[in-house]
Amino acid sequence: MKLFDYWRSSAAYRMRIVLNLKGIEYEHVSVNLAKGEQRGAEHLARNPLGLVPALELDNGTLLTQSMAICEYLEDVHPNPALLPADPVARAQVRAFCFDISGEMHPLYNLRVRNYLSDELGHSGEVVDKWYAHWTTWGLSALEETAQQLPKRGDFLFGDAPGLAEAFLAPQYYNANRFNIPLGDFPRLNAAFDAVKDLPAFKAAEPENQPDAE
């Protein structure tokens, strides 16, 4: 398999964690978002939205959208399972993941920050405030959600790290990168602390990617 990847993309980062947790070997192909390669014809042919990650299967089939790829991997490489077996618990983990990938992350994606600065003329300070606003909004709600779960251990939904932790860890990386304070989220902080040094998470860190600058 080939992962079309970029070291600093948090959607690609969560995908790397998931591939590592499942023990799936993949070839890394860098799409340099800082240089705009995601908007080049070559990458648009892979994903018309111009986003990473995309996963090319060994037969050449291309899959896009990190969560769709995670579900595909659950379907075809079910062990270790990264979603619980119970339908309600599965829905809760998926909702947690979508709160991150479909509510928080799209608001501070590069294309959106570029629109705010280039089209709307906002300063870096305003764009950073936008970023911090949606991060804090999202993590506060996720902390609430996590507090409502039956506490079972450090992991959010079970006895081992799963999709929830794979989606959460890159948000922590981003928050640290943009100096957004993370003091008020005890349950999320505990979950992050429980996974951050695991090999699957460590190997997926942006700084440990071949295209890191």
Next chain:
Amino acid sequence: MKLFDYWRSSAAYRMRIVLNLKGIEYEHVSVNLAKGEQRGAEHLARNPLGLVPALELDNGTLLTQSMAICEYLEDVHPNPALLPADPVARAQVRAFCFDISGEMHPLYNLRVRNYLSDELGHSGEVVDKWYAHWTTWGLSALEETAQQLPKRGDFLFGDAPGLAEAFLAPQYYNANRFNIPLGDFPRLNAAFDAVKDLPAFKAAEPENQPDAE
């Protein structure tokens, strides 16, 4: 089941289509987004992000995030199936749905439009342009994606409407509401035309909801 719903929410609209396609009866409970009820304590207890839809199961369990609820319904009410059986095809439908629910829709959610106008001081015209920009960006890419699929009929991924059409139809409703031209999307237009008058889609239309104003 109780659906926490709002007539004009496109995430709730897609949920209504899915419940109708599956023939699941539900009780409608309105959360008036225009009046800010989604930010009231009662709704925040259901969903800390303050979003609709939320689905309350008969035992009181609350589920959030439209796609997580769709997956739950696929798990427990598998007929009619709204996802294909093949893992690659499933991934493609899911990616199509996430392109809508996780890339386009969050950018023009009410909370984001409010931030643009209230926090950043933009005029209605600038907010409408933002809305049109991300709609056209998303639908152009989805048209590309749809063009790449093997053409099998009017529906996007099979012989019957599924999650892809349920997620697409509300985008068309929104585009019409905001006068965004839809001429350049022949494949998507054909899919929309094939479903728009089906009872499951018609009954889910915003104007046909009890809280429509």
